Amino acid sequence: MIDWLLSLEIEAAPDQIRVPANPGLGVDARLRIRLRFDEALLGYLWLIDEPRLEDAEQLRLAAAYADQMAAELARARRLEDMARKLHGDALQRLLFGEDPETAADQLNGDGMLTGTGRCVALVARAEPRRSRGPGLRPRGRVHLSFAAEEVRRSISPNNAIVLPHQQDVVLAFACDDDGEPERRADALLAAARRQFAKEARGISTEVEVTVGVGGVREELAALRDSYREALLAVEVARRVPDLNGGSPLAWGDLGPYRTLTSMLDGRDPLELIPPSLADLLEERDGIGLVETLETYLESGCDAKAASSRLFVHRSSLYKRLQRIERLTGCDLHRGDDRLELHMGLRLWRLGGAGGGDDAHRPHLSALS
DSSP: OHHHHHHTTGGGSOSEEEEOOBGGGTBOOEEEEEEEETTEEEEEEEEEOSSOOOOHHHHHHHHHHHHHHHHHHHHHHHHHHHHHHHHHHHHHHHHHSSOHHHHHHHHHHTTOSOSSSOEEEEEEEEEESSOOSSTTHHHHHHHHHHHHHHHHHTSOTTSEEEEEETTEEEEEEEOSSTTHHHHHHHHHHHHHHHHHHHHSTTOGGGEEEEEEEOOOBSSGGGHHHHHHHHHHHHHHHHHOGGGTTTSOEEGGGOTHHHHHHHHOTTOOGGGGSOHHHHHHHTSTTHHHHHHHHHHHHHTTTOHHHHHHHHTSOHHHHHHHHHHHHHHHTOOTTSHHHHHHHHHHHHHHHHTTTTOSOOTTSOOGGGTO
8 A cells, every 4th residue: 555655655745635546445536635834744635536526516625624633733733742741840859859749740640651550661772793892882872762652552652751861762661461561662673663664864774772671660759760771781681682682682682681780889890800700800811711611600510511502522611611710719619609700700791791892881870
């Protein structure tokens, strides 16, 4: 249907155009009249043109009705824009202001985000894959906003608000069931990827979109906690991509990273790496040794499984582990030593895993 209409070039046609019937598509002949207000195109009025409208007075009345509809559409859109601006400002104060209770009362009074009694926040971010610099951010946020608006329109009226903030876009909404946040997050990620594929002129393959999902809250005033969790999920996903494999990452799925990010308390994770692991990283082949250690710990200290994952003979793995113990001063047979090294590895990952261009990447310490 859309391809057929595009083939008729109706967008470039005059304000009134007759569209022929298409029996194959089950479409009757129609009269298309543009709805314009202050030179802005707001939509189209479609009238069945069978029997063909020939009477000049009928055509004049149709044009007059189209003008009235355009004026009403413009008025409704302006009112909607004003309401969305007010609700966006209220959400801004709720998430970042000093008096979230008052902002929540305003939204409650307007019947916003209250349809189910439960609310949640999603955070979406788009950045270049190879560079974390600021070049994409203004344009990227526009595409993310379009994607978030697409998802917002699929949610019941008054139950969702979109808020661009810094390099991110926040989607806050009332949710009906426990699985809805993840479904909406999947829809937001898919919509964002479509936006970049459609609008970004060939750079979509170079853009990485990340979506974080906060926890559900029973009180609107607590939505800022859900937002903070979603933001931390985005930051962790960008530093530890193996956690989500390109899918949205929920706060509840962060595993040990949830505890570590909560414990940072304003500190850079790299500053908290234990001396034992720091000494290992100082070695010329430190990265390789760290990968061996991490694989061994992730395999539950199962030498057979670890050697298989590393593609080395078990005797070679044992030699590496002995060297790791000598360099770190840790005994891998002791639970506390393994815990110290494993936590250090998690902190190292949170700090960027020692690679990539992190000059423009915000520290997790600023989010804790």
